[in-house]
Amino acid sequence: MAEITAALVKALREQTGAGMMDCKRALTETGGDLEGAVDWLRKKGLSAAAKKSGRVAAEGLVGVVSQKNRAAMVEVNAETDFVARNETFQAFVETLCRIALDVGEDVEKLRAAPFPGSERNVGEELTHMVATIGENMTIRRARVLSVPSGVVATYMHAALKPGLGKIGVLVALEADSELDGLETLGRQIGMHVAASKPDALDVDAVDPAALARERAVLTEQARASGKPDNVIEKMIEGRIRKYYEEVVLLEQVWVHDGESRVRAVVKKAGGKLVAFERFTLGEGIDKPGGDDFASEVAKVAGT
Numbered sequence: 126m127a128e129i130t131a132a133l134v135k136a137l138r139e140q141t142g143a144g145m146m147d148c149k150r151a152l153t154e155t156g157g158d159l160e161g162a163v164d165w166l167r168k169k170g171l172s173a174a175a176k177k178s179g180r181v182a183a184e185g186l187v188g189v190v191s192q193k194n195r196a197a198m199v200e201v202n203a204e205t206d207f208v209a210r211n212e213t214f215q216a217f218v219e220t221l222c223r224i225a226l227d228v229g230e231d232v233e234k235l236r237a238a239p240f241p242g243s244e245r246n247v248g249e250e251l252t253h254m255v256a257t258i259g260e261n262m263t264i265r266r267a268r269v270l271s272v273p274s275g276v277v278a279t280y281m282h283a284a285l286k287p288g289l290g291k292i293g294v295l296v297a298l299e300a301d302s303e304l305d306g307l308e309t310l311g312r313q314i315g316m317h318v319a320a321s322k323p324d325a326l327d328v329d330a331v332d333p334a335a336l337a338r339e340r341a342v343l344t345e346q347a348r349a350s351g352k353p354d355n356v357i358e359k360m361i362e363g364r365i366r367k368y369y370e371e372v373v374l375l376e377q378v379w380v381h382d383g384e385s386r387v388r389a390v391v392k393k394a395g396g397k398l399v400a401f402e403r404f405t406l407g408e409g410i411d412k413p414g415g416d417d418f419a420s421e422v423a424k425v426a427g428t
Contacts, residue, residue: 127158129153133157134148136159137152137159143250143256144248148166162360185201185202186209186215187199189295190224192226193276195269195270195277196271196297197223199222199264200404203262210285214258216277219270224240225269226269235264249268255398275297275396276298278315279296280316281295294401296311298397298398299399304396310394310396314398318401327375358360
């Protein structure tokens with residue numbers, strides 16, 4: 126029997142895409158024979174993950190979980206919306222959220238963390254699910270917010286079940302003492318963020334490049350009016366303020382009354398809004414038509 130070294134396990138993993146523990150088990154079962162281990166994994170269906178890894182995964186779930194002054198949000202992608210309704214997949218996302226509360230938002234650290242109830246780590250458990258469910262899946266991103274005193278509220282728009290859906294929001298509110306309604310205010314702000322899609326918390330946090338592009342466009346528009354330079358400058362500054370009202374959370378009009386500014390609402394409550402995060406499932410993922418699993422299903426169905 127050949128010695129089952131770490132290098133041998135690594136070689137099998139790279140060849141098959143199976144999880145590390147599955148590779149070690151395969152080598153043990155085959156007495157260290159690499160080719161035999163490949164066949165063993167194929168028979169068990171555990172090497173299938175490698176074949177699926179190149180397919181586009183833009184569906185799946187966003188998950189959130191909170192512990193009063195700390196909360197985590199993750200996005201786990203799959204190829205089709207069907208997987209979002211799979212209980213095993215849902216349980217994986219829920220567990221990953223809880224792991225992120227302890228480990229943090231670094232995806233590589235998340236993948237390396239032990240997965241509860243198994244001998245695998247998170248990355249290996251994901252690979253095992255890929256082989257079992259039959260779709261490519263990826264842990265795309267994670268975010269963890271915390272405050273020393275106050276709450277980090279969560280909001281899930283059109284939740285598939287509590288804490289799981291397609292648009293998730295975290296809202297961090299600081300307060301010197303326990304304030305009645307702070308959690309409720311956080312959820313209301315989360316709903317506002319989901320609807321209004323702000324880019325920045327405050328004016329200072331606006332992306333300088335985005336601001337420069339906006340100012341350049343507004344300048345050209347103002348100059349086209351033919352007005353004097355001093356008037357043009359005032360026109361530009363007025364339009365920049367309007368731009369801030371569109372993209373800055375604290376400057377936006379509160380969606381719940383259509384009149385107040387978010388800044389005023391938070392101040393009246395006695396808290397301080399210090400951070401927020403919004404995840405929309407699949408945003409920014411290029412979805413080429415024809416090569417993804419959803420297209421394959423459509424072809425088979427004749428649609």
